[in-house]
Amino acid sequence: MFLYNMSLISFDKKTWIMIAVIAAAVLLLLLYISVHFSKGKRKGRAAERKVGKYLKKLGKKDRIRIINNAYLPLYNKACEVDHLVFGRFGVLVVETKGISGTVTGSGKNLTHTIGSKTHKFYNPQLQNKTHMDNVIHHLKKGGFENTPVNGAVVFSAKDIDFPSEIGMDLKGLEKFYNSLPDAGCNQDILYHYFIKMQVRNPLKKMWIRTRKKND
Structure with missing residues (x-):
């Protein structure tokens, strides 16, 4: 048997920092896995895939470009936008x-009520306005300040009842999309501009995804 004197073990400052970073990354990964595979998150991801496919079908003839789950810089942080759609109408x-x-x-x-359960949740119109303001900010930085930016909150489930002023169903999305006027924008240029600016850091993306509520 060997006995170790722990007092003889010493680490320099850089080593301690590395240990702390690794520990934080492991904890974040465990939290992400726990949240990612929760029932609510699975349902949210399924809804995003459903709407993403619907948008692709709607804009096929117009050759729109789409970024699903776009991670955009927001000051010194970042935000996740479910769908960024680029067309001649703008964004x-x-x-x-x-x-x-x-x-x-x-x-x-x-207030969201399902069965006997009721809870409060943040108005998705206000949530989407924050995303739109962020998109407008980046468009101005890139010299695209005249590009129209529109927003839509889409409830993808069939068994949902909601006030018309806070969102639309898939049929409403189709009607709204078809009402967008041609502004002469180049969807390919806009698409590649936003592709290049996306947040790449996997830990930051993991943190954003963990915090986001897919109600």
Whole structure:
């Protein structure tokens, strides 16, 4: 048997920092795995895939370009946008909700009721406005300040009842998309501009995804 004197073991400052970073990364990974495979997250991802496919089908003849789950810089942080759609109309910023049940209320916080359970959640219109403002900011930085930016909150489930002023269903999305006027924008240039600016850091993306609520 060997006995070790722990007092003889010493680490320099850089080593301690590396240990702390690795520990934080492991904890974040475990949190991400726990949240990623939760029922709510699975439902949210399924809703995003459903709306993403629907948008692709809607804009096929117009040769639109789409970035699903776009991670954009936001000051010294970042935000995740469910769908960024680029077409001759400019940019369409889409927030997807995959919830069922009933949504009521107005203002900052809405009420979601499903069965006997009720909880408050942040108004997705305000959430999407933050994303739109971020997109507008980046467009101005890139010299695209005249590019129109529109937003849509889409409830993808069939068994959902909600006020018309806070969102639309898939049929409503189709009607809204078809109403967007041709602004003469180049969707390919816009698409590649936003592709290049996306956040690449996997830890930062993991943190954003973990915090986001896919209601």
